[in-house]
Amino acid sequence: MADTREERPGPIGQGAARQAAPAKADPDGRRWRSLGPAVPGLLFLAIVFLLPVFGVFLRGVTDPVFGLQNYAELLGSGTFYDILGNTFLVAILVTIFSILLGFPVAWLITIAPGRIARIIFAVVLLSMWTSLLARTYAWLVLLQNSGVINKMLVASGIVDQPIAMVNNLVGIVIGMTYIMIPFIVLPLQTSMAAIDKTVLQAASVCGARAPVVFARVFLPLVAPGLTAGGTMVFVMSLGYYVTPALLGSTRNMMLAEYIVQQVLNYLEWGIGGAAAVILLVITLAIYLPVLGFQRNTAST
Amino acid sequence: MSEAVQRQPDHAEAMLELDGVSRHFGDFVAVAETDLQIGHGEFLTLLGPSGSGKSTTLYMIAGFDSPTSGDIRIDGQSVLGLTPNRRNVGMVFQRYSLFPHMNVRENVGFPLSVRKYPKSDINDRVERTLKLVQLEEFAHRKPSELSGGQQQRVALARALSYEPRLLLMDEPLSALDRKLREDLQQEIRSLHDRVDTTIVYVTHDQEEALRLSDRIAVFNHGHIVQIGSGEDLYHRPQDSFVASFIGASTFIVAPVKGLEDDVAVLDVAGSEHGIRVPRPEGVQVKDEVLMMIRPERVRLCACVPAEGNNAMRATVREAVFLGDNVTYVVETRSGIEIRVKSIFHIDSDHRFSEGTECWIAWDINDTHVFRDWDPDDIERQLA
Amino acid sequence: MLLDLKAMGRFRYALYGANLLVGLFLLLPIVFIILLSFGSSPWLAFPPPEWTLRWYRQLFNEPSWFEAIVNSFQIGIAVTVMSVLLGVPASFAVVRGRFPGRDALAALFTTPLIVPLIIIGIGLYGASLRYGLSGTFTAFVFSHLVLALPFSVICTTNALRSFDQNIEKAAIVCGATRSQALWRVTLPAIMPGIGAGALFSFLISWDEVVLAIFMSSPSLQTLPVKMWSALRLDLSPVIAAAAALMVALTLVLLLAAALIQWFRRPPDTSADK
Numbered sequence: 001m002a003d004t005r006e007e008r009p010g011p012i013g014q015g016a017a018r019q020a021a022p023a024k025a026d027p028d029g030r031r032w033r034s035l036g037p038a039v040p041g042l043l044f045l046a047i048v049f050l051l052p053v054f055g056v057f058l059r060g061v062t063d064p065v066f067g068l069q070n071y072a073e074l075l076g077s078g079t080f081y082d083i084l085g086n087t088f089l090v091a092i093l094v095t096i097f098s099i100l101l102g103f104p105v106a107w108l109i110t111i112a113p114g115r116i117a118r119i120i121f122a123v124v125l126l127s128m129w130t131s132l133l134a135r136t137y138a139w140l141v142l143l144q145n146s147g148v149i150n151k152m153l154v155a156s157g158i159v160d161q162p163i164a165m166v167n168n169l170v171g172i173v174i175g176m177t178y179i180m181i182p183f184i185v186l187p188l189q190t191s192m193a194a195i196d197k198t199v200l201q202a203a204s205v206c207g208a209r210a211p212v213v214f215a216r217v218f219l220p221l222v223a224p225g226l227t228a229g230g231t232m233v234f235v236m237s238l239g240y241y242v243t244p245a246l247l248g249s250t251r252n253m254m255l256a257e258y259i260v261q262q263v264l265n266y267l268e269w270g271i272g273g274a275a276a277v278i279l280l281v282i283t284l285a286i287y288l289p290v291l292g293f294q295r296n297t298a299s300t
Numbered sequence: 301m302s303e304a305v306q307r308q309p310d311h312a313e314a315m316l317e318l319d320g321v322s323r324h325f326g327d328f329v330a331v332a333e334t335d336l337q338i339g340h341g342e343f344l345t346l347l348g349p350s351g352s353g354k355s356t357t358l359y360m361i362a363g364f365d366s367p368t369s370g371d372i373r374i375d376g377q378s379v380l381g382l383t384p385n386r387r388n389v390g391m392v393f394q395r396y397s398l399f400p401h402m403n404v405r406e407n408v409g410f411p412l413s414v415r416k417y418p419k420s421d422i423n424d425r426v427e428r429t430l431k432l433v434q435l436e437e438f439a440h441r442k443p444s445e446l447s448g449g450q451q452q453r454v455a456l457a458r459a460l461s462y463e464p465r466l467l468l469m470d471e472p473l474s475a476l477d478r479k480l481r482e483d484l485q486q487e488i489r490s491l492h493d494r495v496d497t498t499i500v501y502v503t504h505d506q507e508e509a510l511r512l513s514d515r516i517a518v519f520n521h522g523h524i525v526q527i528g529s530g531e532d533l534y535h536r537p538q539d540s541f542v543a544s545f546i547g548a549s550t551f552i553v554a555p556v557k558g559l560e561d562d563v564a565v566l567d568v569a570g571s572e573h574g575i576r577v578p579r580p581e582g583v584q585v586k587d588e589v590l591m592m593i594r595p596e597r598v599r600l601c602a603c604v605p606a607e608g609n610n611a612m613r614a615t616v617r618e619a620v621f622l623g624d625n626v627t628y629v630v631e632t633r634s635g636i637e638i639r640v641k642s643i644f645h646i647d648s649d650h651r652f653s654e655g656t657e658c659w660i661a662w663d664i665n666d667t668h669v670f671r672d673w674d675p676d677d678i679e680r681q682l683a
Numbered sequence: 684m685l686l687d688l689k690a691m692g693r694f695r696y697a698l699y700g701a702n703l704l705v706g707l708f709l710l711l712p713i714v715f716i717i718l719l720s721f722g723s724s725p726w727l728a729f730p731p732p733e734w735t736l737r738w739y740r741q742l743f744n745e746p747s748w749f750e751a752i753v754n755s756f757q758i759g760i761a762v763t764v765m766s767v768l769l770g771v772p773a774s775f776a777v778v779r780g781r782f783p784g785r786d787a788l789a790a791l792f793t794t795p796l797i798v799p800l801i802i803i804g805i806g807l808y809g810a811s812l813r814y815g816l817s818g819t820f821t822a823f824v825f826s827h828l829v830l831a832l833p834f835s836v837i838c839t840t841n842a843l844r845s846f847d848q849n850i851e852k853a854a855i856v857c858g859a860t861r862s863q864a865l866w867r868v869t870l871p872a873i874m875p876g877i878g879a880g881a882l883f884s885f886l887i888s889w890d891e892v893v894l895a896i897f898m899s900s901p902s903l904q905t906l907p908v909k910m911w912s913a914l915r916l917d918l919s920p921v922i923a924a925a926a927a928l929m930v931a932l933t934l935v936l937l938l939a940a941a942l943i944q945w946f947r948r949p950p951d952t953s954a955d956k
Contacts, residue, residue: 034780037772038788041832044769049795049829052806059809101708104701111688120702127709130933131890133907134926138712141719141727141918148715148729181709197686198397204384204684205362205391206411206458210694216410218685220401239799241893246914256801263805264897276802283799364690 057280060273070274080258080275087254090172090244091237097177098233099226102184106225109185110192121189128182136243139175140166143247171247172254176237183236184229191225231290235283255279313376315340315498316361316466321370323356323522330356332522333370338500343492345501345509348519349545354502355470357519361500362468363387374466385414389466390459390497394474396451398443404430404454405439411462429461432491449480453487460495469501473508485511506546510534518542540673543592544680550598550638551678552591556583563664566591569634571612577667590670590678595641597666600628600652605661614638616656626651630660713930720923727918738924748921751909752928758820758905759888762827766884769828770835771870771877777836778843792836795829800893803829808897818900826898827888834887835880842876875944882940886933 060070074080105124109117127135142149143165150162165171195218203213219226241256248254253261255275263272314337323331331353338344346354359365361372363384371378379387398407405426412422430436433453443451452472459467469488473481489512492499503509509516510530517527520541526533530546537543544551557574558565564583565574568591577591605611614630617637626645631637640660645651652658684690691698715729720738722731742748777789795803807826808817816822846869854864870877892907899908910925 031781031783035776035782035788038776038780041769041773041792041836042788044825044828045791045795045832048807048810048825049803052810053798053802054806055809056802056806101705104698105705108698108702111686113688120706123706123709126934126937127713129886129937130713131907131926131929133890133892133910134716134929135712137910137914137922137926138716140914141923142712142715144727144918147727178708178712181705192686195686196395196397197684198393198395199399200685201364201384202391202393202397202455202458203399203410204364205387205389206414207385207388207462208410208414209383209385210685212414213685216414217399217401223401235797239801241801241804242911256799259801259805263808269809272805276799276805279799280802283797287797364684 056273056276058273059269060275060277063270063273070270071278074271074274074278083253083255083258086252087238090169090176090252090254091234093169093173094176094180094237095230095234097173098180098184099230101177102181102188102229105181106185106188106192109189124182124185127178132179132242135178136175136246139171139178140246143171143174166247167249169248169252172244172252175243175247176240179243180233180237183233184226187225187229187232188222189225191222195221227290231286235286238282239279314338315342315375316500317371317373317376318357318361319371319373321357321360321367321372323353323360323365324368329522331360331367334524336517336524336527338498341496341498343499343501343512343514345503345513345516346519347503347506347509347516347545349504352519353522354519358468358470358500358502361466362389362391388462388464389468390462390464391468392452392455392459392470392472394471396443396448396455396472396475398451398454398458400443403440403442404435404446404457407443407454408457408461410458415462425461429457432460432495433457433487448476449484452476452484456488456491460491460497463497465498467497467499469499471503474503474505481508488512510546518545520545537592537668540590540592540670540677543668543670544677548595548639548641549592549681550595551681552593552636553588553678554591555588556585559583559585564589564669568612568636570614570632570636571610575610575612575667576664577669578665580669580671583671587671590673592668592670593638593662593666595627595639596625596643598638598640598660598662600630600640600642600645601659601661602652603659605659609661609663610667611659611661614658614660616652616654616658619651619654621646621648621651628652630658632660716923717927717930720920720927722920725920727920727923738920741921742924742928745921747904748906748909748925751904751906754823754903755889755906758823758827759885761820761824762831762888763881763885765824765828766831766835767877767881770832770880771839773832773836774839774843777840779848789840793833796833800830804894804897807894811898818898818903820903822898823895823903823905826894827891830891830894831884831887834883835877838876838880838883839873840876842873842879846872878940878943882936886936889932890929 061068063070105120109120109124112120141147144150145162145164145166149165153159154162163170165174199221200213200217203217204210208216239256240254241260244252244254245257245260248257256279259272259275259279262268262275316336316338318334318336320333320335321331322329322333334357346357348354356365360367363379363382366380372380374387374389399410402410408429409422409426412425417425426439427436430439433456435450435453435457438446438450438454443454446454455472473484476484485508492512501509501512513530515527515529516533518525518533518539518541525539526537526542528536533542533546537546540551543549552568552575554566554568554575556564557567559579562579563576564579565576566589568575575591577589580589583589599605600616612632614632616628617631618627618629620627624646625641625643628640628642629637630640638660688695719727719729719731721734721736722729723733723735723737724731742752773792777785777792780788803826807822807829811817811819811822850872851864851869854868855861859867890907891905892911895905895908896911899905904912906925906929910922913919913922
């Protein structure tokens with residue numbers, strides 16, 4: 001393990017003497033040397049991550065010939081806009097539902113007595129770290145026309161015929177919401193736990209009823225956590241592959257699946273690369289302002 | 301140091317009434333059955349150590365807790381069924397509890413906007429209230445941009461902006477440093493004079509209570525042990541707890557060795573004739589009683605004091621110059637330590653030095669006697 | 684009152700109810716898949732007519748499945764080891780470094796979490812095709828490492844930041860060299876953070892499917908990839924058994940982590956009463 005500040009084993013006096021000289025003679029060098037330990041990791045990321053990703057973008061403008069024709073083709077294609085529309089629709093729906101479902105969970109974790117809070121938290125954590133594929137597969141089976149849910153719905157008389165819940169938007173939204181709930185709960189719960197209870201009491205004494213306190217004091221104070229979680233979920237949903245591919249159909253194709261299809265099936269690296277850039281640009285366009293805003297308002 | 305001017309309740313009926321109010325948590329009695337009446341415009345302090353029930357009582361008045369028994373009436377009407385937001389009281393919290401996402405103006409205007417006052421009205425009232433606490437220039441700042449003292453003034457302004465009939469304050473100054481605390485105590489007093497609201501104030505600081513209040517209710521273990529003005533409590537403590545909690549005291553436990561008309565004579569080692577104290581009711585010879593004397597009532601003499609006073613020989617162990625007084629610790633022949641506070645010795649040529657032999661003397665009527673006491677009361681003064 | 688359960692009145696039941704529903708929603712699929720893997724119906728009928736272990740037997744006897752499991756393990760361990768070896772020193776640079784651009788470096792290490800996975804996937808796919816690394820063990824490990832390294836860095840950085848550096852200085856004053864202080868004082872103190880990073884690295888690698896799809900070849904598949912390709916064909920219960928296996932692993936690892944935390948908790952120091 002590279003540790004450039006390491007002393008050679010030896011009498012302490014000798015080591016100290018060796019240390020003193022470079023410090024006085026080469027302050028800048030010392031500063032840069034503190035970068036040393038990160039160099040292997042840095043090199044690794046540069047070679048295995050940055051370069052290949054950059055390569056993708058390069059292909060977008062060089063394959064088959066140099067130029068922006070891939071972008072032109074994509075941005076002029078009706079199919080592409082359909083796909084973008086699908087992707088955004090799913091992302092918005094998933095974000096909304098996971099907030100609706102995750103909010104009460106974060107709330108209860110914050111205010112319930114220790115043991116109950118820990119149990120709920122454990123359930124959320126378990127759900128988050130259990131295999132994505134395993135969980136998506138479970139929904140695939142559950143949502144089938146002949147699956148358990150439909151059987152129960154028909155048997156109880158709520159519907160006459162099985163509802164199509166898989167290979168369509170419903171399946172995708174259910175499956176992805178399921179995956180995303182923990183990502184809302186965690187940051188939201190952190191925000192809620194940081195609220196001083198007496199601030200809410202003060203609002204009550206000032207004359208505000210519970211709904212007013214909720215809307216004008218509680219919500220604004222959890223907004224940072226909510227925004228952080230919501231943004232993360234939205235952006236993750238935009239680029240998601242596995243769940244939509246399994247639970248959706250080609251009618252609901254989302255951007256990630258489109259890119260995979262172009263590259264793996266049609267070997268259209270150019271189109272795939274261009275689409276990837278568009279995806280990345282959208283991702284960054286949403287993330288960066290939110291991150292910057294959060295850092296500016298983190299003065300409390 | 302100005303004394304709180306005693307204010308008599310103006311109106312015949314009380315502004316705030318606690319009628320047999322108690323709060324139990326299972327077997328634990330946080331507040332025992334309590335009766336309390338507070339008049340219009342009065343400044344009443346609930347004083348006591350942590351866990352004595354004073355904050356619990358305040359929170360029941362505010363509505364954040366329900367009494368186990370009894371009734372709470374404001375202006376003659378029971379408020380027990382009302383949630384805190386409907387009681388129209390103002391409250392200032394220990395940690396200010398300002399809304400961090402709103403600026404000063406929005407904080408102070410919040411209760412007004414919740415009551416749906418018209419916008420121009422809100423602006424007027426906010427301006428007026430900010431002027432009252434001298435924070436007009438800070439209207440646009442957020443709480444995180446204010447100092448502790450400023451934040452507390454905003455909290456005060458927020459509690460006053462809607463002119464509540466009752467103002468509750470829960471140890472609002474305990475988070476501030478000493479100088480700031482004294483400045484704000486002054487502001488609260490002058491505010492009370494100008495605004496004339498009824499105030500219920502909770503603190504564990506007896507000096508603060510003496511400074512601010514018209515009356516003080518002393519709490520211990522969930523009971524109100526004594527209510528009265530600062531003077532009442534200081535000069536006529538009815539209870540050894542009150543005697544030990546307010547002001548400094550020297551306590552001596554001694555048996556009664558003789559009884560005369562209205563005087564009891566206590567057998568205190570080191571005094572040949574015994575210490576003469578006002579005779580408490582129902583006391584017998586050989587009973588042990590607790591005797592208390594305040595340091596500033598004890599005089600240090602070089603020679604034998606005049607007749608009619610209690611007197612003992614002692615040696616000066618410590619002499620500490622504290623600016624406006626000199627505090628001595630003297631030890632009697634039998635080892636009893638007594639604190640003496642003298643304002644006459646602040647010039648060094650008058651001072652008794654350590655090791656000097658002397659006499660201490662005090663008036664019989666300056667001695668307080670208690671037949672019951674808690675060892676903690678004595679401990680508290682030794683600390 | 685909003686943050687006080689007792690003062691909420693009847694609204695608290697609404698909160699309980701919502702949580703119960705969401706909790707069931709979160710748990711049900713996991714429980715369901717485990718039950719299904721023991722069911723005898725090849726068409727995933729539920730409730731199953733009989734209980735059986737045959738899908739598990741198939742999982743462990745069929746070479747393609749068994750190899751996939753073994754591959755997943757081996758790759759997971761390799762990824763974990765490398766994640767710690769690269770991530771822990773990087774954390775030191777991020778927390779204690781004094782070079783310009785230090786914040787940018789910290790951000791860089793978290794970038795793989797922001798860039799959509801699919802883009803990383805096709806990038807690595809292209810690179811592995813060009814350099815003939817497609818379907819190799821190295822390719823798998825490296826691609827998983829890209830995702831695991833940020834977690835290692837984040838967890839270790841957090842632990843290092845909360846570590847009071849004065850303790851290290853105290854050790855040096857006692858006579859230790861920088862290196863001794865590092866190995867005998869600092870690293871043991873941040874071990875929970877390093878451990879968390881290692882745990883997450885393994886879980887990420889074990890579960891990773893998107894990159895694996897691009898990296899795999901018929902000769903080298905991880906368990907998720909095998910499940911994925913099996914899923915494209917039909918919904919055989921063997922997949923359920925594989926899924927149950929993956930769930931079991933997560934459970935075991937999280938429980939182990941929780942137990943370790945429990946045993947390491949500081950002794951009750953409420954002696955001052």
